[in-house]
Amino acid sequence: MNKQIDKVVVVGAGLMGTGIAHAFASCGYTTVLVDSNAEALQRAQQAVSKILDDGVKLGKVEAVAAEASKARLTVLTDLTAAAQGAVLLVETVSENLAVKKAVIAQAAAVMAADAIIATNTSALSVTEIATAVSGPERVVGMHFFNPVHKMKLVELVRGLATSDDTVARTRAYCDAIGKTSIIVNESPGLTTSRMSALAGNEAMWMLQEGTATAEDIDTALRMGFNHPMGPLELGDMTGWDTRLAVLKYLHSTLGEKFRPCPLIIKMVAAGRYGRKTGHGVYKYENGQRVPGSGMKASAL
Numbered sequence: 001m002n003k004q005i006d007k008v009v010v011v012g013a014g015l016m017g018t019g020i021a022h023a024f025a026s027c028g029y030t031t032v033l034v035d036s037n038a039e040a041l042q043r044a045q046q047a048v049s050k051i052l053d054d055g056v057k058l059g060k061v062e063a064v065a066a067e068a069s070k071a072r073l074t075v076l077t078d079l080t081a082a083a084q085g086a087v088l089l090v091e092t093v094s095e096n097l098a099v100k101k102a103v104i105a106q107a108a109a110v111m112a113a114d115a116i117i118a119t120n121t122s123a124l125s126v127t128e129i130a131t132a133v134s135g136p137e138r139v140v141g142m143h144f145f146n147p148v149h150k151m152k153l154v155e156l157v158r159g160l161a162t163s164d165d166t167v168a169r170t171r172a173y174c175d176a177i178g179k180t181s182i183i184v185n186e187s188p189g190l191t192t193s194r195m196s197a198l199a200g201n202e203a204m205w206m207l208q209e210g211t212a213t214a215e216d217i218d219t220a221l222r223m224g225f226n227h228p229m230g231p232l233e234l235g236d237m238t239g240w241d242t243r244l245a246v247l248k249y250l251h252s253t254l255g256e257k258f259r260p261c262p263l264i265i266k267m268v269a270a271g272r273y274g275r276k277t278g279h280g281v282y283k284y285e286n287g288q289r290v291p292g293s294g295m296k297a298s299a300l
């Protein structure tokens with residue numbers, strides 16, 4: 001591993017790709033962020049700059065280091081051009097098996113045989129994603145957490161074909177960007193998404209049944225269990241569209257206890273994805289939650 005010359009490619013400039021690109025660029029890697037949507041790339045570059053500028057204001061990052069990190073990050077819409085010469089590619093495009101397979105197949109065609117291909121999927125099968133490329137032993141799950149610049153954990157997921165060498169080298173990249181990794185043998189929902197999806201779904205059932213208000217359900221978990229966030233505010237941050245996709249998958253693989261609550265299906269149909277659309281369980285204005293805006297059971 002040589003940070004000076006190693007090129008890391010992150011594909012998908014959404015919520016997660018932005019944070020992952022920031023993590024690598026700020027830790028010294030030449031980083032290329034790719035998205036089919038040029039506007040998403042522009043937004044992501046601005047968001048990375050903001051994280052770095054905020055770090056400078058808080059005295060956590062030297063101004064010179066922040067500027068150097070910005071300079072290490074470039075953005076491209078052309079995946080083939082970006083993937084050439086990359087030692088590590090992290091795909092974090094939308095949670096859709098066909099899309100993810102197409103992305104890594106296109107990238108693998110121009111990457112070295114020993115370059116690592118990582119997927120940030122929340123709940124899809126790494127083994128199945130890896131079938132898109134020859135040499136599936138180099139495909140591994142690298143499951144980051146949102147917001148990436150604050151969350152230390154990465155779940156490293158070993159698919160059926162993933163080699164020990166790939167796991168060890170990917171772990172070294174996690175160490176190099178200051179993350180703590182755990183190793184999980186592929187299983188639907190890994191350790192964290194499985195627990196979190198169940199808690200978020202149950203919170204939605206309680207909201208739908210009128211057991212308590214959204215604010216009180218969130219307060220219960222924060223104050224009663226010392227969780228830093230309640231399950232509904234966390235769902236708003238993750239995005240209920242992503243949550244629904246995860247729940248549908250866990251329902252189909254692990255059974256009835258993961259059946260998505262009808263309220264989540266209704267919210268996604270209405271475009272109430274959470275923070276990213278300005279409205280989820282709560283409403284948001286200028287990125288801030290509107291006090292008292294929690295969805296009321298009486299309005300359902």
Ligand SMILES: NC(=O)c1ccc[n+]([C@@H]2O[C@H](COP(=O)([O-])OP(=O)(O)OC[C@H]3O[C@@H](n4cnc5c(N)ncnc54)[C@H](O)[C@@H]3O)[C@@H](O)[C@H]2O)c1
Binds near residue numbers: 040103144
């Ligand atoms: N949101 C979370 O908290 C979270 C946490 C861990 C993992 N994940 C996983 O990370 C992945 C991305 O999630 P997100 O929340 O950042 O999604 P997002 O919707 O914010 O971003 C996805 C991005 O992928 C881009 N994209 C889609 N198809 C593409 C293609 N073929 N080529 C290039 N770009 C393409 C879209 O334009 C979009 O910018 C998903 O697999 C999700 O399950 C999400």
